[in-house]
C-alpha cells in the first residue's frame with residue numbers, strides 16, 4: 486500500500502496547522518478545505534468526505550479546542566480519530582459458528598480476487614488456528630476457476646470439493662456441505678461465481694446459495710484498485726445479500742486509497758481483511774486505526 490499522494494497532502498495540510506501557535510476558525514477552515522480536496526482526489530466517496538469534514542469541524546471548532554494551548558495537536562488527533570471511525574473504528578473478527586463447520590461464502594465480481602482470497606483465508610486459518618477447511622468450487626461459469634482452486638488447494642494441502650462445471654451450483658453446495666459433515670471439517674468456504682458486472686441471475690444464484698448454506702459469513706471481495714467502482718460494487722451487493730464483511734484485495738497496487746476509506750462508511754459493512762499481494766500469505770486483518778496512522782504518515 487502506498488497512498489503517497491494522499492499522505493503527502495494530508496501531512497502538508499496538518500503541518501500548516503501545527504506550525505502555528507494557535508488555531509483560528511479561518512486556519513481550521515483552510516486546513517479542512519485542503520483535506521477535503523486531498524480525499525476527493527484520492528477517490529473517496531463524496532458523501533463520505535462531506536460527513537468526515539463535518540464531523541471534524543463539529544468536534545474541533547469552538548473555543549474549547551481552538552483556544553487551548555495545544556490546539557494544533559488536538560485538531561490532528563481529531564482528524565486521526567475521524568479517519569479511523571470512517572473505516573470502522575475496530576478490527577472486526579471473522580464470525581464463528583458455535584458448532585462446526587463455520588461456513589464462509591465468498592462473493593465478488595470476476596477478477597476481484599475471490600478465488601485467491603478463498604485460498605489465502607483458508608490457509609491463514611489452517612496456519613494460525615490449525616483449522617481443517619474444505620473449499621467448495623461453485624464457480625462453474627469461469628472454467629478455469631475450478632482448476633485454479635484445485636491447484637491452490639493442492640499447493641496448500643487443503644481439500645477442494647468439486648463436481649465440475651455441469652452441475653448446478655446449488656447442488657454442488659449441498660453436496661459439498663454433506664462432504665464437510667462427513668469429514669468433520671471445521672471451516673467451509675464456498676467459492677461462488679463472479680460476473681463482469683452485477684446481474685440478476687448472478688444475484689439470484691447467490692441468494693439461493695445463501696439460503697441453502699446459511700453461511701456464518703458472506704464476504705465480498707472487491708478490488709481496491711478500482712476505487713469508487715469498488716465502493717459501488719460493495720453497495721450493489723449489500724443491497725441483495727446480507728454481507729457480513731468485505732475483503733479489499735490488491736491494496737498493494739492501490740495508489741489512491743479511495744476504496745479503503747469509503748467502503749465502510751458507504752455500505753456499513755466492515756472491511757475484515759486486506760489482500761496485499763498474490764501469495765497465499767499476503768492477507769492481513771484490517772485495522773482501521775493502523776490504516777489511519779499510515780495514511781496520515
Ligand code: GDP
Pocket residue numbers: 593594595596597598599600601602633679706734735736737738759760761762763767
Ligand atoms: P476471481 O475471478 O475473483 O476469483 O479472481 P482471482 O482470485 O482469479 O484473482 C484475479 C487476479 O488478481 C489473479 O491474478 C490474482 O493473483 C490477483 N490477486 C488477487 N488478490 C490480489 C492481491 O491482494 N494483490 C495482488 N497484487 N493481486 C491479487
